[in-house]
Amino acid sequence: SQTIHQWPATLVQPVGSPLSLECTVEGTSNPNLYWYRQAAGRGLQLLFYSVGIGQISSEVPQNLSASRPQDRQFILSSKKLLLSDSGFYLCAWSPSDGPSYEQYFGPGTRLTVT
Amino acid sequence: GQNIDQPTEMTATEGAIVQINCTYQTSGFNGLFWYQQHAGEAPTFLSYNVLDGLEEKGRFSSFLSRSKGYSYLLLKELQMKDSASYLCAVRDRWRTGANNLFFGTGTRLTVIP
Numbered sequence: 525s526q527t528i529h530q531w532p533a534t535l536v537q538p539v540g541s542p543l544s545l546e547c548t549v550e551g552t553s554n555p556n557l558y559w560y561r562q563a564a565g566r567g568l569q570l571l572f573y574s575v576g577i578g579q580i581s582s583e584v585p586q587n588l589s590a591s592r593p594q595d596r597q598f599i600l601s602s603k604k605l606l607l608s609d610s611g612f613y614l615c616a617w618s619p620s621d622g623p624s625y626e627q628y629f630g631p632g633t634r635l636t637v638t
Numbered sequence: 639g640q641n642i643d644q645p646t647e648m649t650a651t652e653g654a655i656v657q658i659n660c661t662y663q664t665s666g667f668n669g670l671f672w673y674q675q676h677a678g679e680a681p682t683f684l685s686y687n688v689l690d691g692l693e694e695k696g697r698f699s700s701f702l703s704r705s706k707g708y709s710y711l712l713l714k715e716l717q718m719k720d721s722a723s724y725l726c727a728v729r730d731r732w733r734t735g736a737n738n739l740f741f742g743t744g745t746r747l748t749v750i751p
Contacts (some may be wrong), residue, residue, distance in 0.1 A: 542671070558738075566743060567726075567742055567743035567744060568681070568725065568741040569738070570738060570739070573738060583738075596719055614680055614681075625669075625729070626683045627671075627683070627739060628669060628683060629680035629681050629682070629694045630680060631679070631680050632679070632680050634678075
């Protein structure tokens with residue numbers, strides 16, 4: 525069966541510091557991968573998605589970036605965190621073929637920028 | 639773009655039935671999903687509708703009317719553990735790549751004894 529891992533689970537970082545969140549998927553190959561952010565009391569906002577190694581699409585302009593160095597690894601980074609970057613970061617995967625392409629979420633990373 | 643509306647909060651009694659509505663506007667509808675999210679946890683997939691009608695899965699059912707841009711999630715025989723947020727998400731075929739989903743802000747359901 526497929527599993528998705530994220531780490532760290534929680535993180536407290538000062539403004540201006542760098543960020544690196546990691547996501548890995550097991551039990552499947554060539555998945556579509558996604559990074560979402562969920563701010564307190566708000567919906568899920570899609571940040572990045574990837575259909576293959578080295579292929580990253582950004583949904584919203586921001587000070588975050590993503591990379592996919594391996595088929596089942598997805599990394600979210602920032603060079604300088606802002607207060608507004610606080611939130612619950614979720615990685616998700618979906619199969620790359622049908623029929624429904626439902627997305628499965630990792631456990632998430634709760635980031636607090638102070 | 640996409641516009642997804644759900645009630646913010648609902649309260650229901652243990653053992654009862656509750657219906658959570660979702661309306662959407664999208665240019666290239668290609669599927670609607672319901673997710674359950676307990677506080678502090680990741681969303682978990684509940685159901686998928688792409689054709690009109692009712693999909694039943696145990697105590698949970700999901701309905702879709704594409705002509706009305708409307709879906710609902712029906713929860714029967716409510717249990718305390720059903721207290722969670724329920725997220726409606728829509729897929730749009732005209733959005734490039736990766737079968738992206740667009741989520742509503744979710745409905746927080748509280749089940750009371």
